[in-house]
Amino acid sequence: MSKGKLIVISGFSGAGKGTVVKKLVEKYDYSLSISATTRQPREGEVDGKDYYFKSEAEFRSLIDYNGLIEWAQYVDNFYGTPRKFVEEEMAAGKNVILEIEVQGAMNVKSQYPNAILIFITTKDVPTLRERLTNRGTETQDVINKRLARAAEEATSMESYEFIVVNDDLDTCVDAVNSIVVSESCKKENVTEFLIDIKNQLESLDK
């Protein structure tokens, strides 16, 4: 069985990453990496489903033992990607999705050069503002902060190999899957197959 691929998905807050990722898991059987965090569970959040909830001591221990692919601190809380799940799923031939921030994505790429980096965006900024506004849960101040953050993140978009516009959800989900299928057809990723079929053809001549 061929090894699964690692797909890193980032994007602007409001671009709909979460929905895209959920649909990829449902429709195409991707495996979704679950983050570890030291923040308190919110109501309804389940350990091992939404997050792996850890004490700060546990989290620091994970860091020390190279148990995280990447981690970061936001305000007072730590967030990270456990290595074990990702490695095991890939070894079992599953394509694994990480939904992480720009800095984490760069860390992953340095450790897994074959990781596929995809940035999800709205088709323009008015649409981004509209989606953030329509959530109805954010104050104008929060919306402005998110847009300011998007402006920062935009400077990193060029570090991503693929940019996918989430205008229509299904089109976006299919495009992400197409990227993964396409990668598996790249000559560099089928070298063993090429050697094999050439050998078979050459041995016909004899």
Added chain:
Amino acid sequence: MSKGKLIVISGFSGAGKGTVVKKLVEKYDYSLSISATTRQPREGEVDGKDYYFKSEAEFRSLIDYNGLIEWAQYVDNFYGTPRKFVEEEMAAGKNVILEIEVQGAMNVKSQYPNAILIFITTKDVPTLRERLTNRGTETQDVINKRLARAAEEATSMESYEFIVVNDDLDTCVDAVNSIVVSESCKKENVTEFLIDIKNQLESLDK
């Protein structure tokens, strides 16, 4: 409207290129380039549908006036790809498929560096032999010649960017389309979009 892409499809005789291409046109609305040739039409073949049938004088004139993207001579007949159709369709935003031989594919790539080169193969050589045999129309001698030719073509497989196995027809057709969708999401192919969205975000700060 963004410009259409040029997709070059080659592959072993018996790998099912023709069927794959036909299905791509039906299912995904690709535009298929029709070759010009000096050979005589076979029964049922229609000028402008199967081939553009040309006299040798007409064909040589096309060559002289740069009217062909690539051409080749097989035995006593000339075959070539008319430039006009390809350019017009691409300008109209259509993705154009050329089904051509290895040497022609290399010529196209040198003129259209963004052309996507895809090689279609069976999953192994026994399957290739089986498909050639099951056609029932070829003598053993012809089958052996085709396999010998495949052995030659295999040495050029590495000049292709993508290798697609035609085991299940639908999977193969979807994979080819995925490659084209994926290319359109590559960062290098959306530079204008990236500049635009960055400008929009930067102007928010002011």
